[in-house]
Amino acid sequence: MDTQYGWLLNLICYLPLAGALLIIFFIKKENTGAVKLAAVSIAAIDFVLSLPLWFLYRTDGAEFQFATQMEWIPSVGAQYLFGVDGFAILLILLTTLLGFISVYSSFTAITDREKEYYVFLLMLQTGMMGVFCALDFVLFYVFWEVMLVPMYFLIGVWGGPRKLYAAIKFFLYTLVGSVLMLVGILALYFFNAGGLKAIGLPGLGNDPTFSIPHLYTIAPQVPPELQFWIFLAFFVGFAIKVPMFPFHTWLPDAHVEAPTAGSVILAGVLLKMGTYGFVRLSLPLLPDATVKAVPWVGLLSIIAIVYGALVAMAQKDMKKLVAYSSVSHMGFITIGIFALNDPGLRGAILQMLNHGVSTGALFLLVGIVYERRHNRLIAEYGGIAKVMPIYATFFLIITMSSIGLPTLNGFIGEFLILIGAFNHSWVWALFAASGIVLGAAYMLWLYQRVFFGELSNEKNKDLKDLNLREQWTIIPLIVLAFWIGLYPKPFFDRMQPTVDNVMKRVSVAMPEADLGFSYGGESETDHAENPQTKHGE
């Protein structure tokens, strides 16, 4: 663990919270201008502060960098342990960027109780960042649950007509998942220490600790049966968050009712918590159970991909369509992770970013027309391209990014995931590929119905095109989409140590032949972009 610049990580994590407190205590709620200014500057400063992580992270350095280690609850072995690797840094950057964008995009959308709104938005950001930084299970869990509270209020106060139902459903679903996860954490904790008495399982007798890096080292010793149960507990927690079929039913409600910024954060960052959990915790901590679970998780992912896409196609409401497309895209990410090979995992991690960028942008774009028309039904629109050319262009680019057109970000991620899935089994690849086709179908059909054809609806005739502020909420995401699509190497460089570590830890439980096959497949397909993978072999 490398503690250099540890303060920076803490600063990035807690700055939004400090800003929220500042707004609570020093700005009157009538003074909405000052509230907005304060919120957006805090979010912007936070984003700028997080940029050095990108440059300071050393791919050849310690696994976890920017670390902080302090005592917290010594008598049970919980520490204040912060630290990030390349994977977490990418997600933190995504969080700070989307955090800034969601604050900036809310200026006109939110006209009621602004002060509370920005306070909750900033608190949420600290909660999300804490999840990516925490390397101690108790700390991780605290942040994991803390972020539910502001999200509940964002949906519940500023949401759509069924906001109360959607908010409590979101909260309860994710809460049940996460407390079950906690039981799994405790089982692992006691296995490391004194054992579980009543079921006669002796522990390893180590000092009790919740430190995730320490628990990595004991992972191979956890008996398979215990791994199975812990994996199940973790799986429920993460699968609800992702959300995987059949735990996805909270997602359309929450997405549709949430205000635009809430949907952006929800799709962009909150859903990534589940996949982050799989990569950071399930795979390396429970290798044996992971390998055994592969067919089942694969099956659920395939169902999510196909089912999500088909349901998305049938939607009449734009936001609901995007919400179901998330189910399908997240299925891609889980299938990439559980292919358990290098290209699959790299593709999955990249696709987490891609999904944050493109789905976040889609929600922003849908939110923009909703703000103008207060209507999201696809049938209400048509021929919008004539009155809103800039909007139509942006929407087109993001649509292409979402369906995986080469030169844009989605392509790279989906391609790698397909390779990974194919290396595992051609059936997986077949279904995953069908998901891409379906994805293209519903997105292009949506685009066609909204933007082309006759401008038949009177109400749409004088729709205003994007103003400068709205353009600048989308442009960063478009730039990112092109960057990842054209030159993803810096992203792969940063995630490579994580991928190698996870693969090393999970391969303990993999039969040799399987391992050789997946790595063999990778070297053919990896277009010399990544010298490190080769050298890792």
Added chain:
Amino acid sequence: MSLADFVPFLPEIFLAVAGLAVLLLGIPMGSRGSRPIIAISIGALAATAVLIFLVGRPTAGPQLILGDMLVIDQFAVFFKVLVLIASALALLMASGYLDRAGYSSGEFAALILFADLGMFVMVSGANLASLYVGLELMALSVYVLVGYFKLEVKSNEGAVKYFVLGAASSAVLLYGISLIYGTTGSLDLETIRSSLTGVPHQNVLLMLGIVLVAFGMLFKVAAVPFHVWTPDAYEGAPTPVTAFISVAPKAVAFAMFLRLFAGTFASEVDHWWMLLWIASAATMIYGNVAALTQDNVKRMLAYSSIAHAGYALMGLVAASDNGTWAVLMYMGVYTFMNLGAFGFVILLESKGYAGERIEDFAGLARRHPAAAAGMLIFMLGLAGIPPTAGFMGKLYLWAATVEAGYVVLAVISVIMSAVSLYYYFRIVVQMYLKDGEAEGEAAPQMLNDRWTGTAIAVCAVLTLVIGLWPAPLVGWAKSGLSALGF
């Protein structure tokens, strides 16, 4: 027994004298409102705390006093301090409340002090007889407190129900004690313990005795199926009394429970764990599910406090060191969260029984943002969501339960805490998501009562601070452990 034996007993003696003094002072000072009397009583509680620090704490290991009737140990000190804090906070909340309702404060404060005395004896009892005496002194004071609003029908009803059922449960407890005495030949906890260890016991009468004692204790902590008195007593009692009896008597009942079952009867764990397992699961399930449909906040909090007894029982079922200190910890955090929540009910109780309907919280976030934020903290705490103390309390209970291998019980409690979130958040929904002005009638105003406000603020700060930095309380709760082995 020498005079020196009485020195560690000085806090209790002082409490008794202070109780009598307050009772007498109440007569001449009654006309000047409740504040002076309450202030004097809180001063007496503080002086008791100082006395505990000076003479009433163990210097070198547990110390038996007064003919082995009482024991002075860290375990007792933990609960004594908790009781003192809870009483002081309840008195702060009661001051303005009694003035508004037009009842005198002298007897009220005296009864609280006498109840405290009973609880002190209860938590440090080393003999079944002294435990029982302490329990009854506490219970009798509390019965009267519940019926303190003598002109309110609800208050009387609650008191009578509580008294009748409480008396019956005391009889059951006493019968259990007599059976234990009959089979072991002693009332002394240490003697009973050593006569139980190492000898295989198939004595049916002894088992029956232990089971009956367990029933009596389950009544005192308001566990299912001995909970029926709770909602009525809690709803009928004056709200500061409800706040008080939902925390302090429950905490000391758990102290006695632990001393008996984690200490004295520990070797018989194979015989009683199943009973407590079922009681714990049933209490969590029933308390939480019944609370879902309550529209009266006091009643809802009553059911929620039943549910919390179920969580704490998990620590007893675990029957381990970790389980024991987890209960101590949980009682510590629960006290502050629950007192704080009741404090808000008091503040909203401006007209008659207002503040008791959930709708009375409507729009609170707009009119009193700080108050709404405080209530939010308590609701999150009671539901066990970090970063509040409630989470830290539950974490250790779950840990102990998982360690002991009762994973099913842990999973039940986990699901039930999610259920509890739903009804706690009904209040949050009212505060933050409802307007409160479109309801037709004028929204109940929040009282501006500094004393109650202070008590609530203390609870809120502690709930947050313990949630973020639990190490000191954890250390303190753990220090109470050594006591149980005597």
